[in-house]
Amino acid sequence: MIKKKRFTFTVAYPLVVMLALLSSSASAESLSVADGARIYNDNCSRCHNPKPAEHYTAREWSVIMPHMRDRAHLTRQETDAVELFLAAALTTAGGATVANQDGLSVRQATSGEDLFSNYGCIGCHKVEEDGGNQGPRLDVTLNRKGTEFMVEKILNPALGNPSSTMPKFPLTEVEARSIVEYIRSVVKS
Amino acid sequence: MKRRQKIMHFLAASSAAIPLLANGQIAAERSLISPLEQGRVAFAGYGDVTFVDPEDGNSAFQTKLVPIALVQLNDNIHIEAEVELSVDEDGETETELEYADIHYFLTDTTTITAGKFLLPFGQFGPNLHPSWINKLPSVPVIYGGHDGNGIATPLLPVLSDIGLAFQKTHVFKNGSRLFFDAFVVNGPAGGHEEVEEDAHEEDAEDELDDHEEDLGSDSLVGENVAVEDDHDDELFPEVDLEATAGDNNDDKAFGGRVAYAWLPEIEVGLSYYQGAYDDNGSLDLTAYGADLNYISSYFSVRGEYIATETEGFNDGGEKDVYDRDGWYLQGSLFLNKTGIDFLAPAELVVQWSEVNKIDGSERWALGVNYWLTPSVPLKVSVDETKLDSGEDQRRVIVQIAYGF
Numbered sequence: 001m002i003k004k005k006r007f008t009f010t011v012a013y014p015l016v017v018m019l020a021l022l023s024s025s026a027s028a029e030s031l032s033v034a035d036g037a038r039i040y041n042d043n044c045s046r047c048h049n050p051k052p053a054e055h056y057t058a059r060e061w062s063v064i065m066p067h068m069r070d071r072a073h074l075t076r077q078e079t080d081a082v083e084l085f086l087a088a089a090l091t092t093a094g095g096a097t098v099a100n101q102d103g104l105s106v107r108q109a110t111s112g113e114d115l116f117s118n119y120g121c122i123g124c125h126k127v128e129e130d131g132g133n134q135g136p137r138l139d140v141t142l143n144r145k146g147t148e149f150m151v152e153k154i155l156n157p158a159l160g161n162p163s164s165t166m167p168k169f170p171l172t173e174v175e176a177r178s179i180v181e182y183i184r185s186v187v188k189s
Numbered sequence: 190m191k192r193r194q195k196i197m198h199f200l201a202a203s204s205a206a207i208p209l210l211a212n213g214q215i216a217a218e219r220s221l222i223s224p225l226e227q228g229r230v231a232f233a234g235y236g237d238v239t240f241v242d243p244e245d246g247n248s249a250f251q252t253k254l255v256p257i258a259l260v261q262l263n264d265n266i267h268i269e270a271e272v273e274l275s276v277d278e279d280g281e282t283e284t285e286l287e288y289a290d291i292h293y294f295l296t297d298t299t300t301i302t303a304g305k306f307l308l309p310f311g312q313f314g315p316n317l318h319p320s321w322i323n324k325l326p327s328v329p330v331i332y333g334g335h336d337g338n339g340i341a342t343p344l345l346p347v348l349s350d351i352g353l354a355f356q357k358t359h360v361f362k363n364g365s366r367l368f369f370d371a372f373v374v375n376g377p378a379g380g381h382e383e384v385e386e387d388a389h390e391e392d393a394e395d396e397l398d399d400h401e402e403d404l405g406s407d408s409l410v411g412e413n414v415a416v417e418d419d420h421d422d423e424l425f426p427e428v429d430l431e432a433t434a435g436d437n438n439d440d441k442a443f444g445g446r447v448a449y450a451w452l453p454e455i456e457v458g459l460s461y462y463q464g465a466y467d468d469n470g471s472l473d474l475t476a477y478g479a480d481l482n483y484i485s486s487y488f489s490v491r492g493e494y495i496a497t498e499t500e501g502f503n504d505g506g507e508k509d510v511y512d513r514d515g516w517y518l519q520g521s522l523f524l525n526k527t528g529i530d531f532l533a534p535a536e537l538v539v540q541w542s543e544v545n546k547i548d549g550s551e552r553w554a555l556g557v558n559y560w561l562t563p564s565v566p567l568k569v570s571v572d573e574t575k576l577d578s579g580e581d582q583r584r585v586i587v588q589i590a591y592g593f
Binding site for chain 2: 045046047059063065074163
């Protein structure tokens with residue numbers, strides 16, 4: 001007896017059309033660096049450990065991201081958000097580099113809150129109930145391991161765990177400390 | 190409905206849908222100018238060095254390098270190619286073009302691909318098989334190619350073929366996502382051979398010997414081996430799924446995958462593949478797949494089920510269908526929750542895989558990975574493979590894999 005289980009295009013046809021009708025693009029809302037960090041981790045980790053941002057240069061990422069857009073079925077808006085996150089992680093943009101009167105780049109003093117936001121920390125970490133779940137909860141870690149550990153960990157994410165996927169952000173110790181102080185202030189409040 | 194008509198309907202439906210899909214945004218401008226300094230070419234890829242020590246047989250070191258070349262032509266066109274370089278048992282360098290294709294980002298959520306590409310069937314084939322991503326140094330028995338399948342006869346290879354593909358993503362308001370992939374490719378080739386029973390048994394034994402020798406090579410890619418089953422003296426048709434620039438018939442294979450994802454945790458998908466493999470285009474290989482991926486920050490569960498139906502002629506000259514099916518289930522656990530620093534990069538992996546019918550096999554594998562960096566795992570595994578016909582095998586495999 002011949003078994004004949006064939007895919008019928010009476011199924012494929014409506015499916016394609018249904019998808020077409022559902023095809024309104026992703027929300028037009030602009031996405032932030034934190035959104036980019038969350039999208040990066042949520043989608044990379046579907047298959048593999050996310051590579052830390054510094055694994056490639058910004059120029060390499062600009063070519064690799066279209067490849068990953070196809071692989072991970074990212075929308076263009078999501079791809080843009082990830083690039084925003086990578087740019088923040090690879091440059092001093094999060095620290096608000098500005099030109100001084102002589103045209104030289106200098107780091108502008110930035111608050112811990114701004115740095116926390118600019119580098120998208122909340123995309124991967126929870127503080128109390130808000131944030132992503134790729135990394136450990138920052139409030140819990142701060143309470144368990146203290147300020148000095150947190151500062152060291154921000155400056156050197158591979159500390160104690162060489163497989164950490166956290167980017168090595170271009171932060172100074174003062175900036176790392178201000179981030180930790182901001183986290184402490186949020187927890188206390 | 191004839192296959193050609195089906196394919197024409199499929200293409201027509203897809204074409205008709207394109208304006209709708211585009212929704213007035215064909216080749217839309219980016220929502221922002223990329224903040225990244227723009228490059229044109231990048232190299233990435235992966236590789237591994239593997240030591241395989243079978244209980245019966247000689248141990249050996251193996252290695253391969255799989256560079257990926259990426260080119261960004263402009264905002265909407267991207268080109269990629271991956272070549273696998275390895276050394277066989279005779280010292281000859283083997284090369285295989287795994288994929289070489291061009292993507293056109295038609296809309297913000299729609300991509301057209303042309304060339305040779307990894308077919309979106311399940312998750313292991315298109316996404317999880319690279320050795321720095323695969324959590325074990327071996328491959329589930331349902332899959333062939335890409336190392337470590339050992340003596341088992343796979344249901345399918347990691348599928349790669351030449352043709353056209355269409356990809357669509359829909360993001361729902363609640364953040365969940367629908368992935369849709371469809372493709373038309375050259376498809377399989379092969380024929381149905383009548384071989385005497387004794388001769389066949391000999392051939393099957395030779396084939397199994399070859400499999401053992403081919404540990405870690407791609408020589409099994411695309412081949413279902415002629416074996417006996419409960420069809421008595423009939424043979425399981427041999428089908429070659431290796432991509433070629435020619436086709437032995439006018440019928441093109443087609444298929445795709447529909448998946449739903451609740452990120453960051455869950456993704457489930459259904460896959461389909463159908464292609465005629467004989468010269469007349471009258472005998473089909475059809476494959477169905479279901480896949481699951483559950484990811485947390487410290488553990489994962491992955492699994493796939495595949496069923497294949499291969500049409501062939503029985504001794505009476507009548508069309509018959511040869512069914513096979515199998516599955517794998519894999520769990521992994523990072524030890525970063527133990528609070529012990531030196532265990533933080535360690536991961537335990539367990540996998541069970543089976544091919545249930547026709548040249549069946551089952552394998553359990555236990556592994557420990559130590560991640561030297563997020564893309565460099567040092568893997569150690571032991572596995573045992575039991576065959577319906579043939580001798581069982583135990584192996585110890587040590588592998589260092591790297592993604593770059």
